[in-house]
Amino acid sequence: MSRETALNAALLLGLLGVALVAMAAAEPFIVTLATKVAILALAGVGLNIALGLGGMVSFGHAAFFGLGGYATGVLASHALNYEPLMETPILIEGTTQMLVIWPVAMALSGVAALAIGALSLRTSGIFFIMITLAFAQMIYYFAISWPAYGGEDGLSIYVRSEFPGLDTLDPIQFFAICFALLCLALLFSAMLARSRFGLALSGARQNEARLRAVGIGPYGVRLIAFVISGMITGLAGALFADLNRFVSPSMLDWHTSGQIIVFVILGGVGRLCGPVAGAGLYILLEHNLGGLTEFWQAPFGLLLLLVVLFAPGGIIGLLARGRRHG
Amino acid sequence: MSLILLIEQVLNGLQLGVMLFLMAAGLTLVFGVMGLINLAHGSLYMVGAFACAAVAAATGSFWLGLAASLAAAAGAGALVEITVIRRLYRRDHLDQVLATFALILIFSESVRWLFGSFPLYLDTPPLLAGAVTLPGGIEYPLYRLAIIVAGLVVATGLFLLIGRTRLGVRIRAGESDREMIAALGVDIDRLYTAVFALGAALAGFAGAMVGAIQSVQVGMGEPVLILAFVVIVIGGVGSIKGALIGAILVGVTDTLGRFLLPIAFGAVMEPSAATAIGASLASMLIYILMALVLVFRPTGLFGAGA
Numbered sequence: 001m002s003r004e005t006a007l008n009a010a011l012l013l014g015l016l017g018v019a020l021v022a023m024a025a026a027e028p029f030i031v032t033l034a035t036k037v038a039i040l041a042l043a044g045v046g047l048n049i050a051l052g053l054g055g056m057v058s059f060g061h062a063a064f065f066g067l068g069g070y071a072t073g074v075l076a077s078h079a080l081n082y083e084p085l086m087e088t089p090i091l092i093e094g095t096t097q098m099l100v101i102w103p104v105a106m107a108l109s110g111v112a113a114l115a116i117g118a119l120s121l122r123t124s125g126i127f128f129i130m131i132t133l134a135f136a137q138m139i140y141y142f143a144i145s146w147p148a149y150g151g152e153d154g155l156s157i158y159v160r161s162e163f164p165g166l167d168t169l170d171p172i173q174f175f176a177i178c179f180a181l182l183c184l185a186l187l188f189s190a191m192l193a194r195s196r197f198g199l200a201l202s203g204a205r206q207n208e209a210r211l212r213a214v215g216i217g218p219y220g221v222r223l224i225a226f227v228i229s230g231m232i233t234g235l236a237g238a239l240f241a242d243l244n245r246f247v248s249p250s251m252l253d254w255h256t257s258g259q260i261i262v263f264v265i266l267g268g269v270g271r272l273c274g275p276v277a278g279a280g281l282y283i284l285l286e287h288n289l290g291g292l293t294e295f296w297q298a299p300f301g302l303l304l305l306l307v308v309l310f311a312p313g314g315i316i317g318l319l320a321r322g323r324r325h326g
Numbered sequence: 327m328s329l330i331l332l333i334e335q336v337l338n339g340l341q342l343g344v345m346l347f348l349m350a351a352g353l354t355l356v357f358g359v360m361g362l363i364n365l366a367h368g369s370l371y372m373v374g375a376f377a378c379a380a381v382a383a384a385t386g387s388f389w390l391g392l393a394a395s396l397a398a399a400a401g402a403g404a405l406v407e408i409t410v411i412r413r414l415y416r417r418d419h420l421d422q423v424l425a426t427f428a429l430i431l432i433f434s435e436s437v438r439w440l441f442g443s444f445p446l447y448l449d450t451p452p453l454l455a456g457a458v459t460l461p462g463g464i465e466y467p468l469y470r471l472a473i474i475v476a477g478l479v480v481a482t483g484l485f486l487l488i489g490r491t492r493l494g495v496r497i498r499a500g501e502s503d504r505e506m507i508a509a510l511g512v513d514i515d516r517l518y519t520a521v522f523a524l525g526a527a528l529a530g531f532a533g534a535m536v537g538a539i540q541s542v543q544v545g546m547g548e549p550v551l552i553l554a555f556v557v558i559v560i561g562g563v564g565s566i567k568g569a570l571i572g573a574i575l576v577g578v579t580d581t582l583g584r585f586l587l588p589i590a591f592g593a594v595m596e597p598s599a600a601t602a603i604g605a606s607l608a609s610m611l612i613y614i615l616m617a618l619v620l621v622f623r624p625t626g627l628f629g630a631g632a
């Protein structure tokens with residue numbers, strides 16, 4: 001077992017351990033913090049597929065995170081007032097079942113990722129960064145100016161969605177759901193990285209000309225990876241809305257995109273558990289610095305700056321003392 | 327809808343466009359010359375606006391405030407370039423994005439700490455208060471007209487600076503071959519600091535001018551920054567001409583879209599739905615414009631290459 005694998009296992013067990021100990025100590029707030037880490041890490045795992053494996057610097061992943069959140073919010077609000085979402089051509093009713101909401105959230109963010117990716121991937125480098133950013137802002141402004149689902153005020157979700165056989169309002173049971181999904185996504189992402197598709201994607205990042213030479217077009221490979229990446233981040237958004245029982249345009253805001261990038265980079269780009277370490281550190285700092293000063297984002301920004309300038313491999317890179325992947 | 331109202335909206339669009347040009351020019355200059363993507367450019371705009379509002383409130387003079395905004399933004403820009411940005415030129419875009427994102431957090435929280443969370447207000451200078459009557463009997467606020475004129479004057483000055491002066495020659499040379507002009511004895515570090523401070527001063531100037539129409543608050547730079555990105559994506563990264571045309575295109579499209587779309591939808595559906603749909607579509611209009619431009623010209627209207 002390599003040092004990084006051990007570190008990954010320790011991170012996940014640590015997160016699980018924190019939640020279990022907090023439950024035993026009757027500290028539901030800490031369980032909720034751990035849940036938040038799991039969900040944000042899941043969003044980062046999604047972005048890491050595009051960013052770490054594919055080398056696509058998407059500054060628009062808030063779009064998928066927010067769309068996932070709105071999928072939960074909109075379906076729940078229709079379930080509450082018994083008004084179908086759509087009657088023609090097919091009847092679509094609201095729901096509070098996670099098992100229905102998740103596929104809807106993933107499909108919605110997947111379709112958005114397909115459209116945004118198809119256009120954005122015509123460009124590269126700085127253009128790609130700015131265009132993904134601009135498309136996410138487009139959806140943000142749309143959400144703000146669309147009054148039907150709360151507009152600027154957002155949408156409250158009165159009941160947390162249900163999962164068969166579990167009580168999702170119990171913090172530890174909701175944590176279990178989020179943690180299980182995080183582990184599944186990590187497993188999927190590790191398998192993806194080792195698959196032939198993952199190799200092609202890595203090839204597109206490292207040397208486009210060689211990938212073309214072996215007969216694979218980079219555009220299609222990147223687009224598929226971008227869609228998968230968007231879908232996972234969308235799923236995280238659906239969970240995040242359920243966690244807060246609230247969804248608002250701020251989930252779509254470009255600060256959110258920046259934060260998801262921060263999780264990935266703080267942890268280590270392209271590292272499997274980088275997003276877990278990054279999200280964990282972020283929440284830890286937010287919680288502790290936030291208790292010290294109301295202006296905690298300034299020291300946080302300073303710390304971030306130092307990591308970028310002096311520790312390019314992120315936390316995992318620093319701890320595992322390995323080189324950055326690729 | 328009257329013609330006068332329409333012309334007023336076109337002028338408003340022009341005013342927005344000119345302000346966007348001041349923002350986009352700095353961004354595109356810094357990217358063109360140094361290959362650096364600077365998300366913290368909106369923070370410099372905010373610094374300019376706050377400096378103007380604070381000095382104008384303390385001295386009672388808008389003009390001193392304006393001078394302070396230029397000095398504060400240029401100073402902040404030079405400081406940031408020397409301490410942080412300088413280390414990022416050779417890094418990839420991802421590091422640049424992240425480090426400048428960190429700078430936004432630092433700037434926003436520091437300004438919030440200094441001035442508090444409540445917005446400041448900046449009065450228009452008495453000299454430019456009131457309205458003027460334009461040919462055709464159109465009443466238009468003098469201050470907004472002055473913004474358009476000032477923006478166009480600065481734009482002309484910038485074109486002359488880049489095209490006709492020694493500094494401009496160096497900037498253009500630095501854009502095409504950094505090693506060569508360093509070998510010719512130009513102090514490249516100082517040149518970069520100067521270009522960065524110039525871009526910052528333009529952003530600060532825009533912030534101060536707009537501060538008298540809107541409220542001055544933390545986070546005010548970010549929506550403008552995103553619009554400026556749209557402008558340079560449409561115009562082509564690194565092109566000042568592209569920035570000017572892109573900025574006016576975006577300014578006019580956005581303003582006219584917000585004005586005309588609800589009216590257009592109102593012709594075919596009931597008023598409340600028309601307002602809602604028109605407004606949502608209008609807020610997306612410039613992004614749709616950008617997508618269209620990119621479908622046909624992936625490097626923007628005047629872009630040479632990404």
